[in-house]
Amino acid sequence: INIAKPNRDLEGKKVLITAGPTRESLDPVRFITNHSSGKMGYSLAEAAVERGADVTLISGPTNLSPPMGVRLIKINTTLDMYNAVMKNYIDQHIIIKSAAVADYRPETVSTTKIKKNEGNLTLTLVRNPDILKELGCLKEDRVLVGFAAESDNVIENAKGKINRKNLDFIVANDITEEGAGFGTDTNIVNIIDKNGEIEKVEKSSKREIAHRILDKAKKFIK
Numbered sequence: 001i002n003i004a005k006p007n008r009d010l011e012g013k014k015v016l017i018t019a020g021p022t023r024e025s026l027d028p029v030r031f032i033t034n035h036s037s038g039k040m041g042y043s044l045a046e047a048a049v050e051r052g053a054d055v056t057l058i059s060g061p062t063n064l065s066p067p068m069g070v071r072l073i074k075i076n077t078t079l080d081m082y083n084a085v086m087k088n089y090i091d092q093h094i095i096i097k098s099a100a101v102a103d104y105r106p107e108t109v110s111t112t113k114i115k116k117n118e119g120n121l122t123l124t125l126v127r128n129p130d131i132l133k134e135l136g137c138l139k140e141d142r143v144l145v146g147f148a149a150e151s152d153n154v155i156e157n158a159k160g161k162i163n164r165k166n167l168d169f170i171v172a173n174d175i176t177e178e179g180a181g182f183g184t185d186t187n188i189v190n191i192i193d194k195n196g197e198i199e200k201v202e203k204s205s206k207r208e209i210a211h212r213i214l215d216k217a218k219k220f221i222k
């Protein structure tokens with residue numbers, strides 16, 4: 001690796017990355033979320049900046065500090081993320097959706113703290129918009145990259161998502177594998193493209209995987 005002179009091969013390219021979990025409030029003190037640490041998305045943002053891209057990072061709550069040189073937009077809920085993406089997607093060359101988005105949100109958010117009673121509490125959850133699917137409908141020449149964290153039928157499930165969301169490729173990982181998935185510094189992924197080509201990346205740092213994803217994305221730029 002040439003450390004002295006980084007490869008600025010994404011100079012002039014605009015890259016939009018979403019990262020981290022979303023949070024769906026129940027009341028002023030409680031929320032529903034997931035185990036996403038944001039590490040994969042932040043590694044992607046850092047790698048893209050290094051390569052000269054103009055990077056916008058739309059991030060849910062994480063413990064990470066934003067890489068130098070990115071434009072950071074912080075959000076909490078999926079609807080916030082949806083709005084931020086819709087405001088920023090239009091002139092992007094590459095969009096990478098590494099965020100772990102909540103598929104559902106509570107139907108109502110109580111303005112006051114929910115009090116306990118005898119017996120059970122039933123929550124009604126309603127569907128959130130599928131941000132990536134919507135971007136797929138608005139595709140044009142933008143390179144569209146999804147993530148799929150799966151616990152079973154990894155390749156098959158991920159291929160289904162490429163078709164349903166009109167993606168160029170998807171980064172699939174099996175969260176049951178040691179050294180892959182949530183919170184780890186490493187990942188093991190399969191990069192599967194819309195032409196059926198599969199590139200397996202053995203256990204590597206999220207930073208290394210970020211560069212592999214950007215290499216692949218570059219090939220799809222028109």
Ligand code: CTP
Pocket residue numbers: 078097098099100101102103128129130131132133145146147148149161
């Ligand atoms: N995604 C999104 N908006 C959602 C849900 C998911 O943009 N409401 C994106 C994720 O950021 C990811 C990709 O879609 O890049 C796949 O997410 P995943 O949860 O694996 O797929 P789903 O379509 O939600 O299917 P399921 O959870 O049922 O497996």
Ligand code: CA
Pocket residue numbers: 101102103
């Ligand atoms: Ca989902």
